[in-house]
Amino acid sequence: MATSRLKIVFMATFLVLAASISAKEHIVGDEKGWTLDFDYQTWAKDKVFFVGDTLVFNYAAGTHTVAKVNGTGFQQCITSASNGILTSGHDVVSLQTPGRKWYICGVGKHCESRNMKLVITVLPQTSAPAPTPIATSTSGKLEVQIIYGFVVALFGSLLLLLV
């Protein structure tokens, strides 16, 4: 009986550790996906993006596109073909470098008039949430703190069981 309890504690610890280390997948627009008239500013506001995370753009292929642009392209809604335009309908973008990233839809006036534009700030990969000059939400930091607190608590209970 004691061994099965140990197993559970081990598994829980492992799962929590795995969750805190592994990269996160961000579904752009959540269940709404990449679509017209969605507020991507608000969607991105309470999220923290790290190097190694991925963005997933979901939409019906042919109705929209995903183009990575620079700040000017974002403001003026201009796509440049050299950056590559994604069209699959399930476009997975891996965030490989820190900094600001801009994505727009290249179809019609979806960027200008229908708000199909997303800007995010990708933070460098760190094991601990170091103070950053870039604005980040506090909820992300809290989440990390809770995870680490949980891990510490699990190890504590593990020690108690072994004694």
Ligand SMILES: [Cu+2]
């Ligand atoms: Cu579009």
